[in-house]
Amino acid sequence: xxxxxxxxxxxxxxxxxxxxxxxxxxxxxxxxxxxxxxxxxxxxxxxxxxxxxxxxxxxxxxxxxxxxxxxxxxxxxxxxxxxxxxxxxxxxxxxxxxxxxxxxxxxxxxxxxxxxxxxxxxxxxxxxxxxxxxxxxxxxxxxxxxxxxxxxxxxxxxxxxxxxxxxxxxxxxxxxxxxxxxxxxxx
Numbered sequence: 001x002x003x004x005x006x007x008x009x010x011x012x013x014x015x016x017x018x019x020x021x022x023x024x025x026x027x028x029x030x031x032x033x034x035x036x037x038x039x040x041x042x043x044x045x046x047x048x049x050x051x052x053x054x055x056x057x058x059x060x061x062x063x064x065x066x067x068x069x070x071x072x073x074x075x076x077x078x079x080x081x082x083x084x085x086x087x088x089x090x091x092x093x094x095x096x097x098x099x100x101x102x103x104x105x106x107x108x109x110x111x112x113x114x115x116x117x118x119x120x121x122x123x124x125x126x127x128x129x130x131x132x133x134x135x136x137x138x139x140x141x142x143x144x145x146x147x148x149x150x151x152x153x154x155x156x157x158x159x160x161x162x163x164x165x166x167x168x169x170x171x172x173x174x175x176x177x178x179x180x181x182x183x184x185x186x187x
Contacts, residue, residue, distance in 0.1 A: 011079045014125040024069075025166060029159040030141035033130070034148060037122045038156055039085070040078030042114030044105060044172035051106060058102050061169050062092045068167040074175065080118065082175035083108075089169060104178040105171040112174050119153050 011017040014037075021036055022028055049057075065088050073090040077083050086101055123145050130138040148154070158168055 010076045010082070013079050014122050015129050017077070017079050018126055018129055025162065027161050027165040028137075029161055030137050030144045031156060031159040032162045033126060033137070033141055034123070034144055035156045035158055036077055037119065037126060038153060039172050040080070040083050041119035041122055042116075042153065043083060043108060043112035043174070045109045045112065045114065051102075054106060055099075055102055058088075058098055058105070058171065062088050062098055065089050065092065065169040066167070068169065069165075075170075077172065083112070084173060084175055085170040086173055087170045100178075101171055101173070104173040104175075107177040108172065108174040111177055116153060120149070123149075 011020060017036070017040070018033065021033075025032065068089050071087040071090055073087060073094065075085045075087060077085055086104070091098075091101060127138070127142055127145055130141050148156070162168065
């Protein structure tokens with residue numbers, strides 16, 4: 001493996017997680033906050049098809065990922081554990097082996113047990129934070145949260161604004177299952 005895999009420090013709270021992502025992604029909308037919280041509490045199992053489909057999709061995304069924003073290679077999405085987004089452009093640009101990332105993604109999808117209780121707790125905290133901060137998205141997030149709760153927190157997508165502004169391309173992995181070293185240091 002060429003290059004060193006680096007990760008930003010794990011946030012200590014939902015508030016720190018939100019602050020980090022809202023600073024990096026000012027175009028975030030309620031759907032993007034919900035997706036972030038879903039990934040941290042529920043993991044990637046919904047996104048992991050069979051091995052060959054996952055491999056083909058990953059290789060295509062790595063090949064086709066054009067320019068995007070400056071991103072850390074590994075970006076925590078949970079304050080509880082090592083669940084993180086591994087961004088594909090930095091992975092590819094560092095010359096890292098795509099099969100290492102595929103194995104980490106599939107191992108995470110198989111082993112990580114999502115927690116609806118953690119999801120509920122994180123969403124309530126995020127809702128309080130958004131309202132307390134007086135952010136314009138607070139009411140819309142509350143509405144979206146109510147709908148998602150009613151449906152049992154199904155997988156969600158990034159907003160169109162987020163996709164257009166940031167062109168997200170990543171895999172969600174548990175870095176403790178990754179099989180490659182990830183030092184806890186900022187990018």
